[in-house]
Amino acid sequence: MAKRRGVRGGAVLAGVVAAALAMGGCSALPADDDQRPKVFTTFTVLADIAQNVAGDRLNVESLTKPGAEIHGYEPTPADIRRAAKADLIVNNGLGLENWFAQFVDHVDAPHVEVSDGVEPIDIAADAYAGKPNPHAWMSPGNAVIYVDNLVAAFSDLDPDGAEQYRAHGDAYADRLRGLHDELVTALEGLPPEQRALVTCEGAFSYLARDTGLTERYIWPVNAEQQATPQQVAATIDFVGDNRVPAVFCESTVSDKAMQQVVSATGAQFGGVLYVDSLSEAGGPVPTYLDLIRHDIATIVGGLTGSGGRP
Structure with missing residues (x-):
């Protein structure tokens, strides 16, 4: 289910938020005539998976651009202003987006962690030993879990589209299971x-x-x-x-x-x-x-x- 967080401190991100507010009047984002609910994902891989579930009913965008390094990403004032227009924010979880907790604290939108329900593999070495490896989407089987979480979140956001989200999710999940079979066959x-x-x-x-x-x-x-x-x-x-x-x-x-x-x-x-x-x-x-x-x-x-x- 989508979650909301309370407001918390964070000096660096607080400064970004203040800058976003100060710039809001003089550097507003272009007008958006798209009236569909807006979904922002933290990175491009999630945006593509989410788009396959959403179909044409939702406006899905990634906060980060292609090629961006997601782990240590530093949100910009423009990111804050864009996210302020979101109806739902989608993140991976499992510690991938180190910056996300403070970021979402300053955005009045629900969010969903799509890795919820994944059985994590712990990192075995160095300073991160014992923490979950966040790259769960690199298993197509785990991506099916992502799809199920997105179907539920999108259906909560837009109940009229629930049947379509379920149909899109089922069709995409079938493709993911086929992809799993492809990679096993290729490497066996x-x-x-x-x-x-x-x-x-x-x-x-x-x-x-x-x-x-x-x-x-x-x-x-x-x-x-x-x-x-x-x-x-x-x-x-x-x-x-x-x-x-x-x-x-x-x-x-x-x-x-x-x-x-x-x-x-x-x-x-x-x-x-x-x-x-x-x-x-x-x-x-x-x-x-x-x-x-x-x-x-x-x-x-x-x-x-x-x-x-x-």
């Missing part, structure tokens, strides 16, 4: 020595669980972004000891640390994976379904490519 043929997925961020725990891959990463969540020498050294040791043929990095962070791993081990750089953001419409991953398919193709290509270790 990898031999044991090629089943290690090494990335910059630990964003693939749920996908690795679904497909039987062994996950390793340099840092657990992108809120860190600065790899320590110890993290790089541990990754080098794992790649070298296990003769991992290829390593990967995510689109929203620098691959500099992973390139150190490549130089030290002779593994190939297998390519860029998408997790926290879709691309622009003309890019490689304009939708969530495209994102999962792109990542699977990149992983399989990297781990089985002729450039990998023999």
